[in-house]
Amino acid sequence: MAIARTEKDMITIPREEYEDMKETLEILSDPKVAKRILESIDQARKGKTISEKMFAQRFGL
Numbered sequence: 001m002a003i004a005r006t007e008k009d010m011i012t013i014p015r016e017e018y019e020d021m022k023e024t025l026e027i028l029s030d031p032k033v034a035k036r037i038l039e040s041i042d043q044a045r046k047g048k049t050i051s052e053k054m055f056a057q058r059f060g061l
Contacts, residue, residue: 028034043049050058
């Protein structure tokens with residue numbers, strides 16, 4: 001929902017969506033974390049993945 005008030009526009013979104021957006025911004029504001037995420041996406045696109053079972057074994061889950 002968009003609300004126009006004088007010179008500034010406001011947008012209303014559900015609280016959960018707002019909290020998710022804040023969390024995403026917090027995570028991506030850390031350059032090391034952002035770099036690691038981009039590296040992981042690149043690996044996945046290149047097919048460099050492991051199965052869920054192998055992941056669980058490797059990390060003791």
